[in-house]
Structures are given as C-alpha cells and as structure tokens.
Amino acid sequence: MSTPDIACEAVPAPKQSGLSRIGLIVPSSNTTMETELPELFRRQTEATGHKYTFHSARAGMKNVNKEELLAMVGKAADCAAAVSDADVDAIAYACLVAVMAQGTNAHVGSEATIAQAAEDNGHPAAVTSSAGALVRTLQEMGVEKVAMVTPYMKPLTQMVREYIEGAGITVLDAVSLEVADNLAVGCLDPQNLPEIARNLKRDGADAIVLSACVQMPSLPAVQAVEDELGLPVITAATATAYEILKSLGHAPAITGAGSLLSGAGVKVPAQI
Structure with a gap:
C-alpha cells in the first residue's frame, strides 16, 4: 500500500x-x-x-x-x-x-x-x-537633554547613560530601580512610573525616557506622564x-502612546 x-x-x-x-x-x-x-x-x-x-x-x-x-x-x-x-x-x-x-x-x-x-x-x-532606535529617535526629535528611568543595577544604568551621552545627548538624571532578574523586571508595575517621573531631575530636559529597557512595562503610563509633565515621553519600545x-513607509497613527507615535509630530519645548 x-x-x-x-x-x-x-x-x-x-x-x-x-x-x-x-x-x-x-x-x-x-x-x-x-x-x-x-x-x-x-x-x-x-x-x-x-x-x-x-x-x-x-x-x-x-x-x-x-x-x-x-x-x-x-x-x-x-x-x-x-x-x-x-x-x-x-x-x-x-x-x-x-x-x-x-x-x-x-x-x-x-x-x-x-x-x-x-x-x-x-x-x-x-x-x-x-x-539604535532610542538614540536616533532622540536625535531626530532634536533632543539635547533627557531624564530617564531604568530597571537596571546602577553600573548598567551608568553604561546606558554613557551610551546616550556618546550620541550627543546629555542625561540630566537617571533613576535605577536595581532589578537584576529579567523576569522580575517584566513584573514591575507601570502604574508606579508617573510618581517616579515626577521625582526626576528634569529642569532643562527636552524629553523623558520613561523606560530605557524593552522589558520594563511602561505603555500604560506613557501618555499620562506626557500629559502631566508637558514633555515628550518616549520609551525603548515606542522608539522601536x-x-x-x-x-x-507607514505614517504613525497610534493613540495613547505619546506624541511620537500619534502622527501629530513631536514638539520639543524651547529652553529659556
């Protein structure tokens, strides 16, 4: 057969x-x-x-x-x-x-x-x-100074800071949440990010990097932080x-994730 x-x-x-x-x-x-x-x-x-x-x-x-x-x-x-x-x-x-x-x-x-x-x-x-997406997007936005949040231990946060500054962008403040286990990073509550962002040293900042990590959840907080603080808010995920x-070749048309993805264009505040 x-x-x-x-x-x-x-x-x-x-x-x-x-x-x-x-x-x-x-x-x-x-x-x-x-x-x-x-x-x-x-x-x-x-x-x-x-x-x-x-x-x-x-x-x-x-x-x-x-x-x-x-x-x-x-x-x-x-x-x-x-x-x-x-x-x-x-x-x-x-x-x-x-x-x-x-x-x-x-x-x-x-x-x-x-x-x-x-x-x-x-x-x-x-x-x-x-x-690459994070630094290129900041450069495209005309950002010169940022404040950022990372989940990393302090030595890794410093490395990220130096990388961004190597692209010509000054990091005014960088908060380290000091979580080493990557699964634990993914369990961090994004609803804590608005309070963390409020406490960033952001005088003179052109934008906030709310999550300099693709594993740290941040999407539910992006629009809220941007609306409250009046600064463009991006994350590693939104930049990607x-x-x-x-x-x-697709024009962004995404709601509730910050001005970067809204299609309206990002306005970096003029510094006095």
Whole structure:
C-alpha cells in the first residue's frame, strides 16, 4: 500500500496585500516586548486598516548582567536567520542594554550583522535595534537633554547613560530601580512610573525616557506622564515601533502612546 504524498510548505506563505510581517529578536526571558509592540500596532491597524503580524526568535538570557548580555550578542545572527525564515519585512533587535554593553554606537554593527544574516538566508529585511532606535529617535526629535528611568543595577544604568551621552545627548538624571532578574523586571508595575517621573531631575530636559529597557512595562503610563509633565515621553519600545513604521513607509497613527507615535509630530519645548 503506497503512502499518499503529503504537501509540506517549503517556503513562507506569500505576503498578503495590506499585511506586514515583523520579526523580533528578544531575550529568552523577555515577557514585555511581545505584548507592548503588538498592542501599539493593533492601535495602528485600528487607525489605518493595515495589519501586522509578529514572529519572534529568542536568545538565552535570564539575568541582566554584562556577562549574559554579551553572550546574547553572539546569538543575534543565528536568531536573525531563524526569524527571517518567516520572510519578515522588518526585524527589530529588542534588547537595548545587550547592544549598549558593547560600547558607544555598537547598534550600527549589531544592525549590520542582523541585516547580513537575513540577506544571507535569502530574506533581506529592514533592521532596527531598540538601542539604535532610542538614540536616533532622540536625535531626530532634536533632543539635547533627557531624564530617564531604568530597571537596571546602577553600573548598567551608568553604561546606558554613557551610551546616550556618546550620541550627543546629555542625561540630566537617571533613576535605577536595581532589578537584576529579567523576569522580575517584566513584573514591575507601570502604574508606579508617573510618581517616579515626577521625582526626576528634569529642569532643562527636552524629553523623558520613561523606560530605557524593552522589558520594563511602561505603555500604560506613557501618555499620562506626557500629559502631566508637558514633555515628550518616549520609551525603548515606542522608539522601536516608530522606527519599524518608518522602515515600512507607514505614517504613525497610534493613540495613547505619546506624541511620537500619534502622527501629530513631536514638539520639543524651547529652553529659556
């Protein structure tokens, strides 16, 4: 008795009109980026009708320390090749501090490595990283001075501070919540962020980075803090979403996530 032929899909399904595929490379313990980004793009879909799907590859990392972060960096190319199998339109390397731990402007090399891996796999895609997206977005906004919140231990926060300042942006204040376990970072309550933001030293600040980490939940607080303090508020996640939309040629139209993604344009307050 012959066995009937079984058709197996050897290539990704053809892309549909009105649909974009987004690839994510995330730490294995990340629980936030795969919730905040889809929510942001759900709001984009609600406004524009264009749909987005998300496809992730995970690189091992449990604790936010320099050793594990650097080990994760070595897995980025393999993750990029794996996620590009889904023939994604854009890839986001969603671990800000893993890139920043390599030194100023490390996002340039990281993004090039990921782009090359996807191209070598036969599925080239636009590439951004949360580290690159954060500094480029601040620069595009014309921001010269920021205050920021991080979940990291103080030495890592200092490293992030130096990275941002290496991009020509002064960090007036940087709060460290000092949470080392990455799963615990993902359990932090974003409703605590408005109070933390109120206590930042922000005199002269052009913007607030409410979460300099893609794992620290912040989306529910972004609009509230921006409305209360009268400063543009961005996060590693909103900056990443912004760059993904730009790479796809889509104008931001996302409500309730700060002026950056609203489509209205960001106004940096003039300093007296």
